[in-house]
Amino acid sequence: MSGAAQWVDERLIGPGARPAERVVGYATGVLGGVLAGAGAVGAGWSSPAVAVVAVVAFDLFGGAAVNATSVAKRHFHRPGRTARHHLGFVAVHVQPFLLALVVPGFGWGTAAVVYALALTAALAVTRTPAGPQRRPLAFAVTVLAIAAATLVSTVPDELAWFTPVLLIKLLLAHLLPEDTAP
Numbered sequence: 633m634s635g636a637a638q639w640v641d642e643r644l645i646g647p648g649a650r651p652a653e654r655v656v657g658y659a660t661g662v663l664g665g666v667l668a669g670a671g672a673v674g675a676g677w678s679s680p681a682v683a684v685v686a687v688v689a690f691d692l693f694g695g696a697a698v699n700a701t702s703v704a705k706r707h708f709h710r711p712g713r714t715a716r717h718h719l720g721f722v723a724v725h726v727q728p729f730l731l732a733l734v735v736p737g738f739g740w741g742t743a744a745v746v747y748a749l750a751l752t753a754a755l756a757v758t759r760t761p762a763g764p765q766r767r768p769l770a771f772a773v774t775v776l777a778i779a780a781a782t783l784v785s786t787v788p789d790e791l792a793w794f795t796p797v798l799l800i801k802l803l804l805a806h807l808l809p810e811d812t813a814p
Contacts (some may be wrong), residue, residue, distance in 0.1 A: 664689040696806075737787065
């Protein structure tokens with residue numbers, strides 16, 4: 633693998649990513665981007681909206697798969713990483729606002745609700761002491777946040793995937809360390 637490809641892999645997947653981890657991550661990202669982009673095209677959205685939706689989908693679908701890999705878990709949960717690092721990772725995911733900027737029917741209120749739910753749920757997960765209660769709590773706040781977002785906001789049908797995939801990527805795949813229990 634070339635130096636540039638390795639550099640990209642280390643940023644998007646983690647240092648030492650194995651071929652299978654790369655294939656799963658990139659394939660999931662590409663397929664998610666194609667599916668979401670096709671939905672945006674079918675909805676008749678503008679070219680910029682289609683592009684943003686496809687790129688956001690690539691990041692979220694691929695990121696959900698990648699963040700669940702052992703290499704990403706080791707990288708994101710290596711010694712010295714704190715709750716602040718994890719909350720920062722969640723906070724930089726401003727995709728709800730990118731969608732509100734370009735997608736008809738995805739409003740700023742929806743973006744704010746989804747973003748606030750992600751941050752609040754991430755705070756609950758990171759404040760829960762490491763141990764057997766963290767994983768079920770992460771699943772609990774994820775499904776509750778998905779339900780809350782669905783009940784209090786509306787999104788175009790073509791973006792029904794967005795909130796669940798975002799929350800799975802951030803709360804389940806990223807925030808939970810590798811399970812080393814027997």
